[in-house]
Structure formats: structure tokens, C-alpha cells
Amino acid sequence: MSIGNSPEDDRPSDDLDPTPPPADGQATAPSDDRPSIGTVLRQARVDAGLTVDEVSTSTRVRIPIVHAIEEDDFSRCGGDVYARGHIRTIARAVGVDPAPLLAQYADAHGGQSAPTPAKPLFEAERIRSDRRRPNWTAAMVAAIVIVIGFVGFTAFGGDNGSTDKKAAEGAPSATAKPKPKPTHKPTKQPKADPSDSAIAAAPRDKVTVKINAANGRSWISAKDHNGRIMFDGLLEQGQSKTFQDSQKVDLVLGDAGAIQLYVNGKQVSNEFQPGQVERLTYTKGDPEVG
Structure with missing residues (x-):
């Protein structure tokens, strides 16, 4: 029996129903003939041409849990809060609006979810090892530091080389007036703005x-x-x-x-x-x- 269906649907026949008919004017609750949540998600995945492994990779919901949800078994999710989160995530991955499915889950399991202990969730959710992305920010900072260092070295090193060359050519004669030494102002390096990390210590x-x-x-x-x-x-x-x-x-x-x-x-x-x-x-x- 699919989750969300009324238990009355399992009765063999109306003749064997021990429940008396409703009184005059009393409404009878209609049976839920909607397809189950797992059926909707499985059919949407098949229509989208996706495998369970591909859905697991894109949503980071483990393969056994995806299989269990498609079989309308939510006991491996770790509780109502996480079952709702898995339904929402998988529905978006296979191109289905999650709102009707969440409403159907609330009808079957109650609108208010109970607190979930940490241990079942710990068993249901584990971090997958992710491929580390290149740290482009650190590479850019290193490149800027190298460029600034090269400019500073060139400025100071070039001035010292020209001074040594003049000294090697010989001292000026006694009658010649000494030329004033050119005053060299060191290149002022731009001050880097403090980053957010530096501001926050x-x-x-x-x-x-x-x-x-x-x-x-x-x-x-x-x-x-x-x-x-x-x-x-x-x-x-x-x-x-x-x-x-x-x-x-x-x-x-x-x-x-x-x-x-x-x-x-x-x-x-x-x-x-x-x-x-x-x-x-x-x-x-x-x-x-x-």
C-alpha cells in the first residue's frame, strides 16, 4: 500500500465493512487516489533519462536512500525534517514541483515534524569526499606579491648598478666641480587594503x-x-x-x-x-x- 493512501482502501469489500454508514449530512472523506511520492519521483527520473546514481551525485543523497524513497520507505531518512528535505532536493533534480509532494507527505505523516535525534541522522547523512577546487584567490595574491617584489628589486637594483659604474670610471679632477648626486626617491609601493579576514582578526x-x-x-x-x-x-x-x-x-x-x-x-x-x-x-x- 502506498504512503498517503487511506487504510480503508485495503478492505476486501464494502459488505464486510463493520463501520456503519455516516449519518445524514455527514461528509465522507474522499479516498486519496494520487500516485505515491516514490512513484512520482521514480517516474519523473525515468522520464528525465536519469539513473539513481546520477540523481545521488547531483543531490548528494546516498543511493540506498534514493532507492528507499522511490519505494516510499522514509525510515532511512533520519526523521520527518530530513525526509522533507530529501523529497524537495530529489524532486528538483528530476524536474518535479516539490510542493504537492511535500503536502502529500504532510497528509500522510502529519504537518508538524518531531525532533530528530542526532545519531540516526549521523547514520543517514555522511560527508562525501569532494574534489577540491583550485584556490584561484591565493594564486592571484601570490602573483601580485611576486610582481610587486620584482618591481621593487628592479628599481633599487638598477640604481645601485649605475652608481657602481660611475665609481669605476674614476674620480673627477680637483678642478672639476662635483656634480650633485641625484636624490633617488624609492618607489612607493601601494598599500594593500585590509581583507575581511584581517578586519575580523x-x-x-x-x-x-x-x-x-x-x-x-x-x-x-x-x-x-x-x-x-x-x-x-x-x-x-x-x-x-x-x-x-x-x-x-x-x-x-x-x-x-x-x-x-x-x-x-x-x-x-x-x-x-x-x-x-x-x-x-x-x-x-x-x-x-x-
């Missing part, structure tokens, strides 16, 4: 991420660049955590709509919805979503 040689549960509690997971877990658990409303690594910080936010992010001393603006699961990676050159 965040070290430039590391990536610093602060998570603040400003709008509610959320399960979070944080790992360093070696994949070691720095934190894994619930962050209650009003609490905050700060993580620092020499290269990058990988995050999983169970309820991204409840979180405020500060990366390298600068707040990261986002449009995360309540109950939305997000996986993020930040490096020293951010704030940019990794």
Missing part, C-alpha cells in the same frame, strides 16, 4: 568557520582536510561553534535554515529553508561555498 593562513544556531537547533557535522571529525552532534538554539583548519573545513547542516555562518570573519549570506540539509566546504580563500 581571523588568521589568513587558516580557514575559520563559525556556526551560530540563531533560528533554532540543528544537527551539524564538521571535518578537517584530513577527514577527521571535529564535531558531530546537536547545536541548541543560541549556541555556536568555531572550527579552524590549515586548508579546509567540510560541513553538513541538518537544518540549514536555523544556521548563521561566518567564514574567515565574514558572515555568509544564504537562502536556506527550514529543514534543508546542506553540505558545504570552505577554504582560506572563501567565503565561497566549496
Whole structure:
């Protein structure tokens, strides 16, 4: 029986129904003849020419969970909040409007979701190893430093070479009036504007991420660049955590709509919805979503 269908649909016949007919004037609830959520998502994926692995790659929802949702089994999602997030994410990936599916899920499971413990979510959601993008910001900074250093060396080195050449040609005669030495003003190098990290006193040689549960509690997971877990658990409303690594910080936010992010001393603006699961990676050159 599909999730969202009325249990009365499983009765063998109306003659065997022990429930008396409704009284006069009493409305009878219509049976839900809509296709199940899993059926809609599976058919949309097939129509879009996508495989389960391709959907898993684009949404970062694990393959077993995608299979389970297409079979209308939401027990592996880790709770209602994360089941809704998976339905929304997969529906967008296969080109389906998620709103009717979320409404159908609410009809079957209730509109208000119960709090989800951290441990089931931890088993349901794990960070995938992402291919690290080139850090173009650091490369540009290094190139600017090299150019400025070369210009300064050329300016000072060229002046010293011309002075040594004049001295080698011999001192002027006693009758000749000494020529005044040209005064050389060193090239004034442009002063670099302080970055947002410097203003916020965040070290430039590391990536610093602060998570603040400003709008509610959320399960979070944080790992360093070696994949070691720095934190894994619930962050209650009003609490905050700060993580620092020499290269990058990988995050999983169970309820991204409840979180405020500060990366390298600068707040990261986002449009995360309540109950939305997000996986993020930040490096020293951010704030940019990794």
C-alpha cells in the first residue's frame, strides 16, 4: 500500500465493512487516489533519462536512500525534517514541483515534524569526499606579491648598478666641480587594503568557520582536510561553534535554515529553508561555498 493512501482502501469489500454508514449530512472523506511520492519521483527520473546514481551525485543523497524513497520507505531518512528535505532536493533534480509532494507527505505523516535525534541522522547523512577546487584567490595574491617584489628589486637594483659604474670610471679632477648626486626617491609601493579576514582578526593562513544556531537547533557535522571529525552532534538554539583548519573545513547542516555562518570573519549570506540539509566546504580563500 502506498504512503498517503487511506487504510480503508485495503478492505476486501464494502459488505464486510463493520463501520456503519455516516449519518445524514455527514461528509465522507474522499479516498486519496494520487500516485505515491516514490512513484512520482521514480517516474519523473525515468522520464528525465536519469539513473539513481546520477540523481545521488547531483543531490548528494546516498543511493540506498534514493532507492528507499522511490519505494516510499522514509525510515532511512533520519526523521520527518530530513525526509522533507530529501523529497524537495530529489524532486528538483528530476524536474518535479516539490510542493504537492511535500503536502502529500504532510497528509500522510502529519504537518508538524518531531525532533530528530542526532545519531540516526549521523547514520543517514555522511560527508562525501569532494574534489577540491583550485584556490584561484591565493594564486592571484601570490602573483601580485611576486610582481610587486620584482618591481621593487628592479628599481633599487638598477640604481645601485649605475652608481657602481660611475665609481669605476674614476674620480673627477680637483678642478672639476662635483656634480650633485641625484636624490633617488624609492618607489612607493601601494598599500594593500585590509581583507575581511584581517578586519575580523581571523588568521589568513587558516580557514575559520563559525556556526551560530540563531533560528533554532540543528544537527551539524564538521571535518578537517584530513577527514577527521571535529564535531558531530546537536547545536541548541543560541549556541555556536568555531572550527579552524590549515586548508579546509567540510560541513553538513541538518537544518540549514536555523544556521548563521561566518567564514574567515565574514558572515555568509544564504537562502536556506527550514529543514534543508546542506553540505558545504570552505577554504582560506572563501567565503565561497566549496
